[in-house]
Amino acid sequence: MAKTCYDCGKCPAYCCSYPEIEVSKADIARLARHFGVSEAQAEERYTKLQREENVRILRHREDEHFTSVCMFLDRTARRCTVYEARPHTCRSYPYGARCGYYEFLKFEREHQADEGFVATT
Numbered sequence: 001m002a003k004t005c006y007d008c009g010k011c012p013a014y015c016c017s018y019p020e021i022e023v024s025k026a027d028i029a030r031l032a033r034h035f036g037v038s039e040a041q042a043e044e045r046y047t048k049l050q051r052e053e054n055v056r057i058l059r060h061r062e063d064e065h066f067t068s069v070c071m072f073l074d075r076t077a078r079r080c081t082v083y084e085a086r087p088h089t090c091r092s093y094p095y096g097a098r099c100g101y102y103e104f105l106k107f108e109r110e111h112q113a114d115e116g117f118v119a120t121t
């Protein structure tokens with residue numbers, strides 16, 4: 001496997017701010033097992049319907065850095081609270097050795113000489 005050029009541990013979890021993170025039936029079933037609830041309850045509690053595309057997406061809530069973030073993001077630690085049960089899309093992202101946002105973030109932090117700077121797009 002190629003060495004990754006990004007460090008999620010130093011990132012404010014920009015990818016978790018994507019407004020439409022699609023979840024499949026299998027993703028909902030995994031979340032249901034994780035929380036010990038029925039699949040219907042998991043679907044209702046953790047997802048909502050994106051009507052135009054007729055797909056289920058993760059629910060969001062407000063965030064201090066981005067417009068909103070996934071409801072499962074720990075907004076202080078900037079970590080996924082359901083990491084072992086996270087949806088397939090979250091497992092695959094960023095689909096390679098590089099993360100465009102992380103490169104942008106790294107550039108901005110170097111430019112501003114501020115390791116804690118949070119870049120918004």
Ligand code: SF4
Nearest residue numbers: 008011013015099102
């Ligand atoms: S935006 Fe990139 S570096 Fe940041 S948490 Fe997501 S995958 Fe990791």
Ligand code: SF4
Nearest residue numbers: 016070072073080090
């Ligand atoms: S499930 Fe976890 S990894 Fe996926 S968007 Fe939500 S907080 Fe991020």
